[in-house]
Amino acid sequence: MKLDQLRAFIAVVETGSFRSAADAIHKTQPGISAAVKTLEAQYGILLFDRDSYRPTLTAEGHAFFQQSKKLISQAQQLENLGHDLAKGIEAPLHLCLSQMGVNDNGMVRIKAFQTQYPETSLDITTDHLHGVQEALTKNKCDVAIGPRYGLDDRHAFVELYRINMITVVSPDVLAFLNNDQTCSLKNNVSGAKIKQQQLYSLPQILVSNTAVNSAENGHRYTLPTGRRWYVNDFQTKKTMLLHGLGWARMPKHIIGSELENGQLIPIEVENFTSQSQVPIFMIRLRHQTQSSQSNLFWEMMKCFSNSSDDT
Known part of the structure; x- marks a missing residue:
């Protein structure tokens, strides 16, 4: 497998035809076809379904294309680094x-x-x-x-x-919880005392653990029972909280203005680490x-x- 063969293969996928690929990377059409056939022969797979008018990726071809893009990108980064080092420019x-x-x-x-x-x-x-x-x-x-x-x-x-972590809900969610007679509020809404079972019907919103090889989900502060929703970042998590779609622990610095204007309200959940320093x-x-x-x-x-x- 050579990088030029991968570039030819990628060009066919991205341009939609062997002829367009040849024009795009300044190669002959027979050269493009030969590069793709060499890859197919090397691994014993078909990269394209050639029965249709335009070459269409097979399932194997789609998987091969994804990894080919990554490899070519890394090769380009390495080439750029080599040129930078030759000019005396240090790596980032x-x-x-x-x-x-x-x-x-x-x-x-x-x-x-x-x-x-x-x-x-x-x-x-x-x-x-x-x-x-x-x-x-x-x-x-x-x-x-x-x-x-x-x-x-x-x-x-x-x-x-x-950083300070704090457990919060929206005012609408707190009002919903307050309808339960087992929910006792302090003199102000901030710091409302909540029993764990009151939260079981509400999703706890968590940011997903991104590690591929982690044997655990990484979350230390979850209830043993109850619904959980996973998102990719804290901004999405905050937006869902503001719309009353659940409850969560949040870094206080991310929700400072929402705490000040009352869009989010701190709660204390019994037998749960509602607040902590990390x-x-x-x-x-x-x-x-x-x-x-x-x-x-x-x-x-x-x-x-x-x-x-x-x-």
Whole structure:
């Protein structure tokens, strides 16, 4: 298998015909056909159903196309990196940030680093729960910033700051719960006391654990009984809460304005960790060779933390 063969195959899929593919990548039509046939012969599969007017991907061809796109993209990134290194341009510093830990505290630190080292290019992605650490183990990032999920002796980590988690519902949901005589409110609606069984009919909204190889879903604060809905990010989670579609624990910094204007109301659920502080750590792999940019970032972030020792 050669990259040129994959490019020919991808061109046929994206342009819809062998002739258009040849024009798109400046090859002859027989050359395109030969490249695709070579791939099919190598793996003993049919990539296209040629009975129709235009070549149509088979089920095997569709799966092969998805992976081919990824491989060509990675090859292009490697080629670009090689050219940059030849010009003396350093590779970007890859950071993976936990969605729940992205607050002003963290952004001020990253901004301070970028200001002090403007020549360092940052590549920033976000993830959730065990997905943050998985980004490290899969070499998708150099440094991760997130909670202590899945950390062990492979990791070096420093606590940077803490975030507050709070359990909230919309006023409409609280009114619904208040119709139950077992729900006793304090003098104000904030901090309403709720029994667990009152929540069983309402979905607990959770952000999905993105880690592929995690043996657990990563969620520590769930009720043993009750409905659960999973979303991909905290913005969706907040929107669903505002529309009264369930209840959830949320980072307080994400819902600050909604708490102030009463769109979301804190509740206390009996025998449940309704509120807590979650430490946010800077994390890297101990065995991984660190770039100069990574070491600069690590040392500068440590200066912000209360402790300068790796845990």
